[in-house]
Amino acid sequence: MKIVITGASSGIGRALSENILKYKEKAKVVGVGRNSEALRELKSVYGERFEYVIADLTDMSDVYRVVNSVVDFLGTVDVLVNNAGFGVYKELLNHSDEDIYNLLKVNFIAPIILSRELVKYMNRGSVIVNVLTAGIYVLMRKLPIYGASKFGLHYVTNVMRHELKDKGIKVISVFPGIINTEFHKRAGINYIRGGASADSVAKAIIKAIERGGKEVYVPGYLRILKILGPKLIPFT
Ligand SMILES: NC(=O)c1ccc[n+]([C@@H]2O[C@H](COP(=O)([O-])OP(=O)(O)OC[C@H]3O[C@@H](n4cnc5c(N)ncnc54)[C@H](OP(=O)(O)O)[C@@H]3O)[C@@H](O)[C@H]2O)c1
Numbered sequence: 358m359k360i361v362i363t364g365a366s367s368g369i370g371r372a373l374s375e376n377i378l379k380y381k382e383k384a385k386v387v388g389v390g391r392n393s394e395a396l397r398e399l400k401s402v403y404g405e406r407f408e409y410v411i412a413d414l415t416d417m418s419d420v421y422r423v424v425n426s427v428v429d430f431l432g433t434v435d436v437l438v439n440n441a442g443f444g445v446y447k448e449l450l451n452h453s454d455e456d457i458y459n460l461l462k463v464n465f466i467a468p469i470i471l472s473r474e475l476v477k478y479m480n481r482g483s484v485i486v487n488v489l490t491a492g493i494y495v496l497m498r499k500l501p502i503y504g505a506s507k508f509g510l511h512y513v514t515n516v517m518r519h520e521l522k523d524k525g526i527k528v529i530s531v532f533p534g535i536i537n538t539e540f541h542k543r544a545g546i547n548y549i550r551g552g553a554s555a556d557s558v559a560k561a562i563i564k565a566i567e568r569g570g571k572e573v574y575v576p577g578y579l580r581i582l583k584i585l586g587p588k589l590i591p592f593t
Contacts, residue, residue, distance in 0.1 A: 358381055359384075359436070361389070362386060363414065365390055368536070370390070372555035376556070376559045385430075386403075386408075387410065388410075390412070391412070410422065420471060431478075435480075436566060437485050442507075443543055444543070446544045448498070464506035465510050476526065479524075483527070489514065530571070531573045532572065534552070537552040557576075
């Protein structure tokens with residue numbers, strides 16, 4: 358399995374990279390992120406089975422550089438995991454221009470461009486995994502642009518699934534609830550305690566890739582949100 362994981366340096370992306378490298382002996386992973394130290398550390402453990410691209414996904418020239426490096430390293434791609442993402446914990450009208458552009462670039466635009474470009478190197482049976490959030494089902498009043506970026510990605514993920522059906526490429530939507538990673542501190546939230554582990558999300562994603570799942574909810578009981586539908590009840 359040849360797999361590309363954005364946001365491999367931390368949290369869910371790192372847990373996914375490690376689970377694949379530890380338990381899938383023949384897998385090769387290309388990890389993407391800005392934190393060179395974290396990515397170098399993975400390389401030092403997993404050697405030639407792990408390559409990395411230092412890239413800032415707010416910079417579109419970096420996004421295309423990722424595509425070129427991935428093709429150089431892997432030739433073809435079996436799985437693309439669009440996982441890199443971040444939040445900004447602020448009321449809508451307090452977001453700066455930079456907040457708005459960067460949230461949309463990393464969480465919405467980069468996954469679309471990476472999918473569009475890397476699909477050219479995917480064969481039948483390949484998979485695209487988009488990490489969304491269970492927060493799309495509620496109204497995240499203090500994460501509004503983040504919520505909108507993930508809602509947008511949710512929409513295009515569904516479109517992508519239809520568009521890629523004839524090519525035999527599967528598309529998986531991942532809806533994490535509160536996960537215990539750096540995400541919250543980075544977003545400027547300091548009251549979150551507990552949450553599911555990044556490892557549990559990683560394992561659920563691997564299971565969906567292997568068994569052909571379409572949607573992943575972590576924790577699993579959050580699937581109820583789909584039945585209730587996006588009522589957009591105020592949450593934060
Ligand atoms: N934690 C939660 O409760 C939660 C809930 C729902 C959904 N999610 C989603 O899960 C995904 C992973 O987040 P996480 O919880 O694992 O958080 P995390 O530990 O903060 O990891 C985020 C990853 O995204 C990468 N990233 C962020 N901005 C980037 C940029 N400009 N360029 C390149 N890479 C960038 C980071 O890499 P560098 O630092 O190396 O740049 C890091 O590897 C995100 O899409 C997030 O929205 C998380």
